[in-house]
Every structure is written in C-alpha cells, then in structure tokens.
C-alpha cells in the first residue's frame with residue numbers, strides 16, 4: 001500500500017497570544033512543531049505499511065524550515081519526503097492549499113491512500129483533507145478513530161460522529177483524516193534518526209508542479225482575513241466583599257432568580 | 260507578495276511592530292520581509308510613508324455577485340431528530356435574511372423525515388427543500404455533498420450555513436470545493452456588511468487565542484460552518500407559513516463509493532451539559548477526585564449539571580463529555596458557576612456567553628474574574644460548603 005501523509009508545520013498554539021493593546025502576536029518562545037494530529041497520521045501510515053507493505057511518503061507545503069518536520073516523520077518510520085515550497089504559495093487559504101497539494105501529489109506518483117490530520121492547530125479549519133480529496137476526485141472519510149480491516153481493496157474503519165461512531169467501508173484509492181484516539185505515535189528510533197539525517201528531500205516549487213500562478217497563494221485564495229484581534233470579554237467583574245459568610249449571603253441573594 | 264519600496268522606507272519600524280506574525284524586521288534601516296508573511300496586509304495600512312504594498316492583482320470578479328441572493332442553511336437530521344444547531348442556524352439566518360430582505364431556505368436530507376420540515380418552518384424557514392430517501396438513511400459525504408451542491412447551483416443563495424458538527428465540518432468542504440468558493444470553519448459571529456452585502460465571518464484560531472474575521476469577496480455562495488450553542492434560535496411559532504418542496508435528485512447523485520455499514524449511538528452521558536440551564540464547573544483548584552464531590556453536591560443543590568476545565572479532565576477527575584471549552588463543549592446556560600478555574604482563554608470561549616457567571620477562585624488576579632458577573636475571592640473548600648448550606652436553607 002503506497003501511502004502519502006500530508007503534514008504541516010505549525011506554531012505551538014498554546015504559546016500564541018495576541019497583545020490586545022498592540023494587536024501583535026507575542027513572538028518570543030513560540031516553537032514550530034509538527035501539527036499534533038499529523039503525528040497520528042504518520043504513525044497510522046507506518047503501521048499500515050508494516051502490515052501490508054508499500055511505502056510511506058510524507059509531504060508538506062510550507063517554507064524551507066518545514067524540512068524539520070519532514071525529517072522528524074522519516075525518523076518515525078516514513079520512507080520518502082517531499083517539500084512543496086515557493087514564495088508564491090504564501091497566504092494560501094484552504095482552497096489554494098488543496099489546489100497546490102493536489103498538483104504536487106499528481107507529480108509524486110501513484111498512491112493508494114492519503115492520510116491527513118483531522119485539522120491543523122493554527123487555523124483549526126479541518127477543510128484541507130476533504131477539499132484535497134475533491135481535487136483528486138477520490139472518496140474520503142474524516143475523523144477516523146480506528147482502522148479495523150483491509151479487504152478486497154477497501155479499508156474498514158470507525159469514524160467518530162457527535163453522537164457515537166459509524167462503521168464505514170472505503171475503497172482505495174481514498175483519503176482519510178484521523179483523530180488522536182487512532183493510535184499512540186512512536187518515538188523516533190536510532191535507525192530512523194540516522195536515515196532522517198541523510199535523506200535527501202525532494203523539493204517541488206510552483207513551476208515543478210505545473211501550477212497555474214493565479215490559483216496559488218493569496219491571489220488564488222477565495223477567502224481573505226480582514227482582521228485579527230484578541231478575544232474580548234464583557235464581564236461585569238462585581239467582586240463581592242466582606243467575610244466569607246457575607247459574600248455567600250450576597251451571592252445567594254443575587255442568584256435568587258435562578259434558585 | 261509583499262513589496263517594500265526601499266527608497267521610500269524610512270526604517271521607522273512601525274510595520275515590524277504591527278506585524279502579527281513576526282514577518283518583518285528592520286535591517287540596516289529598511290524593512291525586510293521573511294517567509295512568515297501571510298500577506299494579511301496590516302503592515303500596508305500602518306506604513307505612514309506608503310512604502311509597503313501587496314501585489315495581489317485585482318482579481319476578476321469570478322461570478323456575477325448580484326445573481327446570488329437568499330440565505331440557505333443545511334438542516335442536520337440524525338437518528339430521527341433535527342439536530343438543535345439547525346434551529347440556531349435558522350435564528351442567525353433569519354436575522355441575515357431580514358437585513359438583506361431575502362428568503363431564508365433550509366435543505367433537509369434524510370430518510371423518514373416525518374414532520375421535520377414543518378419544524379424548520381416554525382423556527383423561521385421560508386422554504387424547505389427536502390429529500391426523503393432511503394439512500395440518505397446514513398450520512399455519507401458524497402451523497403449529501405452532491406445534493407447540497409445541486410440545490411445551491413439551482414437556487415444560487417448568497418450565503419450557505421451549516422453546523423460546525425462532525426457532519427457539517429466533514430462534507431461542507433467538499434461542497435465548497437465543488438462550487439469553487441470560499442468556506443470559513445467554525446464561526447462564532449456572523450454579520451453582513453451593509454455597504455456591499457459581504458458576510459463577515461468571525462472565528463477563533465490558534466486554539467482560541469486569536470479571533471479572525473474572514474470574508475469571501477469574489478465568489479458565491481459565501482459559506483460557513485457555525486459553532487453549535489453560539490447562535491440563538493428564534494421562538495418557535497407553529498402558525499408560521501412556509502413552503503415545503505420535495506426536491507428530486509438525479510439517481511446517479513444518490514451513489515456513494517463510501518458505504519456506511521452501521522451507525523452506532525454511544526451511551527450519552529446522563530447529563531448533557533449543553534442542555535442544562537445551570538452548570539457548576541470545577542477545575543484544577545479542586546485538587547483531586549474527592550474535591551469534585553463538592554462540585555457535584557453544589558450542582559445537586561442548585562439543580563444543575565457538572566462541567567469541568569480541561570485540567571480537571573486531563574487529571575481524570577471527571578470524564579471528557581463534561582469538558583467545557585475550545586476542545587470540549589460550548590455551553591450557554593443561564594447560570595455558570597466556575598470553581599477553582601483560572602479562566603484560560605480556551606475555557607472561556609466555551610462559556611462566556613452564559614447569562615450569569617459566578618467565579619470562585621483564591622487568586623484575585625485569576626482571569627476568570629474578567630468574565631464573571633459576580634466574583635468571590637476565597638478558598639473554594641470554605642466557600643462552596645457554605646454556599647451549599649445557604650442554598651439548601653433558601654430552597655427549604
């Protein structure tokens with residue numbers, strides 16, 4: 001089974017803050033990491049390869065530094081790595097991203113399965129997986145939490161729903177997005193680390209993927225960010241005063257309508 | 260690409276300060292852009308000497324925007340029921356439709372729909388396009404996507420909304436990609452700009468640390484998924500009149516390569532916190548599982564459900580279905596009592612629209628007090644038992 005895993009480098013969301021006064025992002029100490037959901041996608045791909053043979057190719061669209069997460073994925077068991085990188089890709093929304101990833105995947109050769117994370121923690125959109133499947137005209141299932149079998153060219157799986165789960169069968173080639181429950185990602189092996197160090201990463205730019213320049217990056221995007229701001233609150237902040245007994249008494253009076 | 264005119268640039272550094280992404284640095288007296296640039300454009304507006312510009316050649320307007328009119332929502336129907344977010348979508352949809360003086364329609368897909376379409380009318384829909392077909396018994400992205408796409412192509416609504424549920428977030432991206440239009444995920448605020456009718460879609464990003472407002476200027480429809488429990492449904496009116504149209508999909512549009520073999524309902528938690536009028540929530544301040552007993556007692560005393568911060572859930576003092584916040588549930592009860600919760604943004608986004616918020620925390624600087632209606636600074640192990648006692652007294 002030849003598998004492509006789409007992985008993204010993201011800032012560690014818990015450290016990202018916007019200063020409400022200056023509206024600037026606090027930059028200090030924000031680390032770049034592999035999108036946490038994508039680690040699980042890499043792990044699942046490696047497990048499938050171990051069971052059914054084939055290769056795992058990790059692919060990322062991003063700046064040159066995204067090489068770091070590609071090497072990390074190789075150290076955890078992926079075989080090949082492709083970096084889709086060009087200044088022309090900057091500012092892409094999910095529409096332009098799926099176009100670019102789709103074009104790149106057409107260049108990287110035949111595949112049976114594409115795995116994505118459920119969502120990337122920077123934008124939290126969860127749109128790239130389904131959009132990419134449409135670009136490639138293959139079926140997809142999102143929020144996969146368990147793969148239960150592989151028979152007659154189809155994968156059997158459980159997809160997470162809001163009220164439970166669905167048991168689903170998807171023929172290959174197809175695309176899956178995965179949630180964290182699907183597995184526990186392994187730590188890099190020594191052999192993996194050695195391989196990651198020496199592996200040469202294939203770089204694809206806009207020309208190499210034969211992209212239409214008008215469909216890339218910001219100009220190729222259907223949506224635009226018009227404003228970013230820190231979340232604001234409307235609390236009245238009435239701090240109760242007095243001894244604990246007095247405060248509790250006041251509170252119970254205030255809450256009378258609800259009791 | 261961001262262009263910097265180095266002749267004009269005076270190296271003042273205003274753009275460097277303005278840039279949210281750390282993408283501009285003043286080096287040797289001129290601004291230099293690096294690859295972190297997302298072309299958001301805020302630096303361009305900030306530059307007083309006009310040295311910055313974004314080269315995004317004026318796009319050919321892809322569609323005749325005026326041809327698209329009306330607000331359409333996707334009504335989710337699952338296991339024999341209309342999912343509540345559908346009524347919330349009709350609430351915000353009604354507002355937008357009235358502002359634009361256009362119709363509000365709903366697309367309802369399922370098998371054995373019964374009176375569901377009537378319900379949608381009573382909650383504000385002017386028109387319901389329904390397909391009641393055995394092929395829709397289970398949710399599949401392909402079939403649901405095909406039908407919604409076809410209805411949108413025929414009706415040309417300017418706005419299409421769906422719930423940011425497992426189903427909405429899965430198949431709406433397929434519809435948007437098929438229609439070659441923009442989609443904004445998980446919106447918490449929607450408004451139409453009166454000047455040009457553009458939908459302003461506001462949503463949290465970076466795990467809720469940042470809010471972003473997004474527009475889809477050149478293509479139609481403008482599509483969003485909307486977070487459940489954020490928009491308000493209108494009062495049901497059984498006398499409301501509306502039109503129910505049985506839409507006939509082409510047979511080949513009812514085929515899916517993906518097959519659902521079985522749909523399993525999982526044991527729902529006894530108390531569904533998203534439906535409670537009162538929620539008492541506990542956080543790391545409770546110290547341990549035992550501490551949580553206190554929260555349960557208070558919840559019993561006020562007749563409320565039990566909620567929790569992620570810290571409490573991660574410590575395994577209580578199960579995940581109780582978690583409130585960005586990665587848990589969004590709630591908006593009449594009364595929310597937060598005990599031993601610091602008020603991290605990811606928690607606050609899940610409960611800030613509660614009518615009244617009470618915070619009990621021993622740290623006077625805890626940010627939970629910023630969203631609180633009433634705050635008590637004190638040790639919860641002292642305050643909560645007294646509160647329980649007083650409430651019991653009151654209630655007799």
Ligand SMILES: Cc1cc2nc3c(=O)[nH]c(=O)nc-3n(C[C@H](O)[C@H](O)[C@H](O)COP(=O)(O)OP(=O)(O)OC[C@H]3O[C@@H](n4cnc5c(N)ncnc54)[C@H](O)[C@@H]3O)c2cc1C
Pocket residue numbers: 013014465466541542543544545567568569570571582583584585586587588598599600601602603604605606609619620621622625637638639640
């Ligand atoms: C991507 C992402 C998603 C997240 N999603 C969520 C989410 O959905 N929901 C969520 O809740 N969090 C979420 N978090 C975590 C969030 O950032 C906080 O870490 C978490 O909410 C903290 O929980 P807490 O307030 O219980 O704990 P703490 O921050 O440790 O606060 C404990 C509070 O209890 C007070 N306290 C201690 N002892 C007492 C006492 N005896 N009496 C009174 N007060 C006392 C302390 O003063 C302190 O303010 C997320 C984080 C990330 C990065």
Ligand SMILES: Nc1ncnc2c1ncn2[C@@H]1O[C@H](COP(=O)(O)O)[C@@H](O)[C@H]1O
Pocket residue numbers: 006007008035037038041059060061062094097101115116117118119120121123124125126127128129
């Ligand atoms: N730039 C990118 N390069 C590679 N994969 C991506 C990229 N952006 C998104 N993805 C994939 O799509 C998933 C969902 O991302 P998103 O729709 O941005 O939330 C991620 O978990 C990745 O698997």
